[in-house]
Amino acid sequence: MNAGQNIDFKEVGHCGGKITFIFRKDGNGQLLSSIKWASQRPNPAALAGVYALDNGLAVCPLFFAGLGQPWSPPPFQGCVPVIIGSDSEGHFGHKCSNCDRYWRSNPYPNFCPYCGVALQISSCLSDAQKTYVGHYVKTLNDATESALSGLAPNEQKEVEIDLDSVADAVASPEKPDFYLSEESQQKKFHCYRCGHFNDVLGRYAYCSTCGVRNDSQIASEEIEEIRNSINNGGSLSTALRSGVALFDSFIRQFVEQILHLVPMTPRRRNQLGKQAFHDLKFVRESFQDCLDITLCRDMSATDITYAEKMFHRRHLHEHKGSIVDQKYINDSGDTNVRIGQELRETREDVHRFLSILSRMFNNAHEQFNSIIPPADIDKP
């Protein structure tokens, strides 16, 4: 069992706090109102905002400019400003309106980490947040109506939404009328480019803030793990197999995104989409032909031939019990081995192969960015 499974998909409670609507009638009977959020809890907490219609449907983001500064204006009159609290780790759950998948990140994402579509907080509220926005708008509307008719001049009234009870309910089977919590996913990362947090299903994704892929970031972490394993006496042929498996998963998700986002002819689509990614020569040629991506850019012919040979060696380890056969000699051009010999790797060879993989991943990543450029975003 994967040790990481225990920490995947855990419920993360709400940050808590209290939202207070304050109504006051001035001496002329004019109703004034304001909204206050306060929390006494020790856990992290952050706030986001949306403008919603009377029926509770969120229509656009609401930005808080800072203390004493006015909030961003509503898109049209009659929109209700809604404050949404984070989870108790300071993150927000989101659900893409395009692909329906869930993730956690900062309050105001710009992209879906899975399908890459551009979006705003109002178009990716989670199901629980939608229910909460409906409850919030109804509470505020009812309170406003009752203050309009019930308050005398110079009188004040407060109505509260108690999010502490929502936060406390995470540990209890009894839930309040409306309930809001988030769920941790599988891969948590701070984007190498913009620094923002993401927590996604699987491991490869776009950064939901700046839209850059995390693929080269994830791949270099995994290469580091493979290097550590062989430095600590791990099997060299297993490390070689892991390196090729990483190449396969990296290229597979890369191609999936290209096919999803880039229009291309059926011939190219077929060529790219129907291959296994264990044949480096074929992948290199397809990337060049279909995408104008040079996977081995700035690499010597010696390194490329060497990498191709290592892919063939992986095949022998994986499928032939590491025993050399004629096909291996024909495919790899390796003349230093004899049929029937058991292939043995050296640590230096595997490290060299991992360095070449790293360069290919960086090349693919950089050229992907030139096809699908990420957005310019301020660092947190």
Ligand SMILES: [Zn+2]
């Ligand atoms: Zn999506």
Ligand SMILES: [Zn+2]
């Ligand atoms: Zn980013």
